[in-house]
Amino acid sequence: MLDVSISTVSKALNDSHEISPATKERIREAAKLYNYQPNRIAVNLKSGKANTIGVVIPSIQNFFMTQVLRGIESVIAETPYNIIISITNESYEKEAQIVNTLTQGFVDGIIVTVSEETFIKKAYDHFRSFDNRKALLMFDRVVGDVVCDKVLVDDEDAVFKATKELLASGRKQITLTSTISNINVGKQRIKGYTRAVQPIHDPVLISDTVENIEDKVKILLDQGKVDAIVALDEEASLASFRAGKAKKVLDNKAVSVIGYTSKKIAENLTPNLTTIDQDGVRVGELAAELLLKKLKKPLKDPESIIVNSIYNKRFTS
Amino acid sequence: MLDVSISTVSKALNDSHEISPATKERIREAAKLYNYQPNRIAVNLKSGKANTIGVVIPSIQNFFMTQVLRGIESVIAETPYNIIISITNESYEKEAQIVNTLTQGFVDGIIVTVSEETFIKKAYDHFRSFDNRKALLMFDRVVGDVVCDKVLVDDEDAVFKATKELLASGRKQITLTSTISNINVGKQRIKGYTRAVQPIHDPVLISDTVENIEDKVKILLDQGKVDAIVALDEEASLASFRAGKAKKVLDNKAVSVIGYTSKKIAENLTPNLTTIDQDGVRVGELAAELLLKKLKKPLKDPESIIVNSIYNKRFTS
DNA sequence: CTGTTAGCGCATTCAC
DNA sequence: GTGAATGCGCTAACAG
Numbered sequence: 140m141l142d143v144s145i146s147t148v149s150k151a152l153n154d155s156h157e158i159s160p161a162t163k164e165r166i167r168e169a170a171k172l173y174n175y176q177p178n179r180i181a182v183n184l185k186s187g188k189a190n191t192i193g194v195v196i197p198s199i200q201n202f203f204m205t206q207v208l209r210g211i212e213s214v215i216a217e218t219p220y221n222i223i224i225s226i227t228n229e230s231y232e233k234e235a236q237i238v239n240t241l242t243q244g245f246v247d248g249i250i251v252t253v254s255e256e257t258f259i260k261k262a263y264d265h266f267r268s269f270d271n272r273k274a275l276l277m278f279d280r281v282v283g284d285v286v287c288d289k290v291l292v293d294d295e296d297a298v299f300k301a302t303k304e305l306l307a308s309g310r311k312q313i314t315l316t317s318t319i320s321n322i323n324v325g326k327q328r329i330k331g332y333t334r335a336v337q338p339i340h341d342p343v344l345i346s347d348t349v350e351n352i353e354d355k356v357k358i359l360l361d362q363g364k365v366d367a368i369v370a371l372d373e374e375a376s377l378a379s380f381r382a383g384k385a386k387k388v389l390d391n392k393a394v395s396v397i398g399y400t401s402k403k404i405a406e407n408l409t410p411n412l413t414t415i416d417q418d419g420v421r422v423g424e425l426a427a428e429l430l431l432k433k434l435k436k437p438l439k440d441p442e443s444i445i446v447n448s449i450y451n452k453r454f455t456s
Numbered sequence: 457m458l459d460v461s462i463s464t465v466s467k468a469l470n471d472s473h474e475i476s477p478a479t480k481e482r483i484r485e486a487a488k489l490y491n492y493q494p495n496r497i498a499v500n501l502k503s504g505k506a507n508t509i510g511v512v513i514p515s516i517q518n519f520f521m522t523q524v525l526r527g528i529e530s531v532i533a534e535t536p537y538n539i540i541i542s543i544t545n546e547s548y549e550k551e552a553q554i555v556n557t558l559t560q561g562f563v564d565g566i567i568v569t570v571s572e573e574t575f576i577k578k579a580y581d582h583f584r585s586f587d588n589r590k591a592l593l594m595f596d597r598v599v600g601d602v603v604c605d606k607v608l609v610d611d612e613d614a615v616f617k618a619t620k621e622l623l624a625s626g627r628k629q630i631t632l633t634s635t636i637s638n639i640n641v642g643k644q645r646i647k648g649y650t651r652a653v654q655p656i657h658d659p660v661l662i663s664d665t666v667e668n669i670e671d672k673v674k675i676l677l678d679q680g681k682v683d684a685i686v687a688l689d690e691e692a693s694l695a696s697f698r699a700g701k702a703k704k705v706l707d708n709k710a711v712s713v714i715g716y717t718s719k720k721i722a723e724n725l726t727p728n729l730t731t732i733d734q735d736g737v738r739v740g741e742l743a744a745e746l747l748l749k750k751l752k753k754p755l756k757d758p759e760s761i762i763v764n765s766i767y768n769k770r771f772t773s
Numbered sequence: 774c775t776g777t778t779a780g781c782g783c784a785t786t787c788a789c
Numbered sequence: 790g791t792g793a794a795t796g797c798g799c800t801a802a803c804a805g
Contacts (some may be wrong), residue, residue: 144776149800159774174585180506180561181798184497184781200522208516212543216550221557223540226529233533240538244497244782245562268491377724384726407694409701409726461792466784476790498782501797561798 141169152177183244191221192430193246195237197229197254197280201373202401203419204252207278210423211250218431220247231256235265248274248430253282258322274433278426280324288433289443290426294324297415297448298331301397302369304450306339310367310395313343314359316379317371320346328371349374356382360394370398380408395454402451411453422446458486469494500561508538509747510563512554514546514571514597518690519718520736521569524595527740528567535748537564548573552582565591565747570599575639591750595743597641605750606760607743611641614732614765615648618714619686621767623656627684627712630660631676633696634688637663645688666691673699677711687715694721697729712771719768728770739763 143151143162151158151166169175183189194211196204208224215222223246227234234254241249257263258280266275266285278290305313315332319325325346333342343365345355356379359365368383370376376398380389388394389410397413405412425444433439460468460479468475468483486492500506511528513521525541532539540563544551551571558566574580575597583592583602595607622630632649636642642663650659660682662672673696676682685700687693693715697706705711706727714730722729742761750756 145798146777146800147775149798150775153800157774162774176556176560178501178561178798179557180497180501181781182800184495184501184783184797185799185801187781189497199516199525205517208543212545221542221554223542225538225540226525228529237538239493240496243493244495377720380724403694404721404724407697407721408724462782463784463793464791466782467791470784474790479790495782498797499784501781501799502783502785504797 141165189244189246190219191223191246192427193237193241193249194222194224195227195234195241195249195251196224197227197234197252199226202403203279203399203417206417206419207423207426210420210425211427212423213420214424214427214431220431227254229255231260231262235262238265242273246273248276248434250276250278250426250430252278253280253322255319255322258282271437274430274437276426276430276433278422280322283323286441288429288441290422290429291443291445292324292417292422293445293447294327295331295334297417297450298328298369298371299335300331301415301450302332302335304452305367305369305395305397306335308395312340312365313367313369314345314356314365315343315369315371316345316352316356316375318347318349318352318374319372320344325371332369349378352378353382357386360386360388365394367395368397370396373398373400373404376400376412376414377404380412392454397454405451405453413453414451416449416451418446418448458482506561506563507536508540508563509744510554510558510566511539511541512544512551512558512566512568513541514544514551514569516543519720520596520716520734523734523736524740524743527737527742528744529740530737531741531744531748537748544571546572548577548579552579555582559590563590565593565751567593567595567743567747569595570597570639572636572639575599588754591747591754593743593747593750595739597639600640603758605746605758607739607746608760608762609641609734609739610762610764611644612648612651614734614767615645615686615688616652617648618732618767619649619652621769622684622686622712622714623652625712629657629682630684630686631662631673631682632660632686632688633662633669633673633692635664635666635669635691636689637661642688649686666695669695670699674703677703677705682711684712685714687713690715690717690721693717693729693731697725709771714771722768722770730770731768733766733768735763735766 147158148166151163152170192215198204212222225237227237231254234257263282263285275287277287279292281289281291302313313336315329317325336342345352347355352375360382368379370379379396383389383394383396400412400414405414429442464475465483468480469487509532515521529539542554544554548571551574555566580599580602592604594604596609598606598608619630630653632646634642653659662669669692677699685696687696696713700706700711700713717729717731722731746759
């Protein structure tokens with residue numbers, strides 16, 4: 140149309156040194172005028188690269204995940220890579236489908252938190268089978284069997300230490316509540332709790348739905364069998380908190396509740412909730428950095444990094 | 457390798473009627489064995505379709521957005537389409553870049569909430585310029601000038617009604633707090649508030665950062681110039697709430713706070729927070745349905761749908 | 774400095 | 790019922 144060949148256009152737009160400044164300028168103007176945009180799909184197909192990394196997570200309704208996303212984004216923003224996020228809703232089928240789709244040309248690598256159903260089914264083939272040249276990194280909920288880079292949180296240790304703190308502050312009957320016992324993260328945390336209380340008393344585990352946790356905690360409180368609760372996730376934390384409020388044992392400090400909750404919630408509750416804080420942003424940053432490293436040197440051995448949590452005491456006693 | 461041509465394989469895998477059941481079976485087995493996956497990029501390039509819709513939002517750190525995402529996903533899950541989500545972090549540049557990338561072959565249509573910076577800059581070209589055959593839908597924060605399908609929330613009306621309720625319950629000095637006055641949603645809500653209080657008293661607007669809101673509300677409370685606060689977003693709600701708690705005017709019901717907050721937060725605060733609830737899931741569902749409709753009939757005239765909010769009273773007085 | 778050609782991986786006519 | 794050839798939009802090696 141402008142009396143030049145197609146490849147000249149391509150070269151001009153890519154600022155090739157073999158095109159004269161004059162024609163470059165003409166072509167660029169025409170491109171702007173006609174609002175030409177190179178078809179990324181074709182570029183990807185040709186180059187075999189996507190310049191995109193995929194993030195596959197079970198849910199977005201939780202503070203930790205949004206923090207991790209922020210961390211990933213802050214790192215990736217400094218690179219030419221784009222991010223696409225997909226949500227599995229804790230479904231194995233959806234996870235497998237998404238991982239397959241993404242790795243079929245859309246992305247160069249993926250960052251994954253494994254869904255609950257996948258853990259229950261122990262079905263990990265979708266992580267093993269895809270083209271080895273795609274980079275894979277798991278964070279938070281990882282599968283031991285699958286060989287890949289990993290970014291972990293010190294779940295067992297963090298809960299162990301937090302429980303110890305409770306014991307040190309004079310608590311004698313500590314109950315654990317959880318809605319996430321099906322996934323390895325939950326199991327690790329239970330280990331930490333158990334290891335801490337074992338010398339003092341038998342572990343008391345309430346591993347159930349939100350509603351049932353609230354009811355069961357109330358019963359235990361009525362029986363006077365609890366003076367502290369360790370909650371493993373936000374749902375369990377709030378259920379335990381509500382039970383304590385209902386039984387009026389929180390404001391007078393008869394019972395302490397500590398849990399995994401966002402700062403925003405913990406600080407606005409009355410009384411404030413003591414929490415175990417995970418550094419989600421750091422997890423995301425490390426995950427992104429590690430993946431980028433692997434993208435550059437695909438042959439490197441897989442690494443695992445552990446990010447420590449912080450015990451954020453907000454009660455007095 | 458299996459003594460058939462490339463096109464036979466393609467047809468067999470796509471279940472073409474021109475291939476004999478026998479060879480189909482052989483090819484499928486081989487495909488499974490070698491874990492063959494058709495390259496989606498190539499398929500897209502060939503077909504000109506992506507079977508994917510893009511969701512572009514400014515942030516994910518807020519309950520409404522996660523609800524909308526759930527709504528979108530529940531609808532899209534019933535279709536052959538995939539979803540990819542991208543976050544703009546309220547940045548114009550990122551938004552423009554993402555919209556351009558996605559529409560260059562990755563997606564068939566996009567669902568967008570416009571970022572704050574884009575509103576401030578009034579820079580909407582990236583929404584106008586892309587290929588008309590891509591479908592575009594805006595929700596929540598929409599640009600009046602841009603012609604496309606829209607799903608809106610009844611911002612002005614909802615705040616108008618809520619403020620009226622406060623007045624009806626005997627409140628006489630209502631202050632508004634907001635961190636979102638730069639975007640049209642915030643402006644609409646301010647209109648609703650103003651329209652409601654105007655007959656009674658001059659509007660009092662605290663439009664600031666979270667920290668400043670908390671301080672300014674405290675000052676107003678000290679001066680005895682407020683007996684109710686309408687907060688336009690979660691940050692403002694919690695800042696106003698903390699100020700009220702600090703001044704001990706909430707538990708004795710001297711002051712009412714109502715705001716935009718997730719149920720999870722509202723119900724666990726003491727006292728519970730009265731809220732204006734947006735039906736995010738419904739917004740997402742409608743957005744997805746409308747976009748799918750447009751994908752089928754690209755020539756239809758743009759539609760706008762308004763989703764009503766619900767006033768969820770949790771205080772007594 | 775510019776144009777011709779081939780090929781990325783697939784689906785789809787059109788012959789056979 | 791099967792295979793050879795063409796092209797999706799682009800880049801890059803090669804000629805001119």
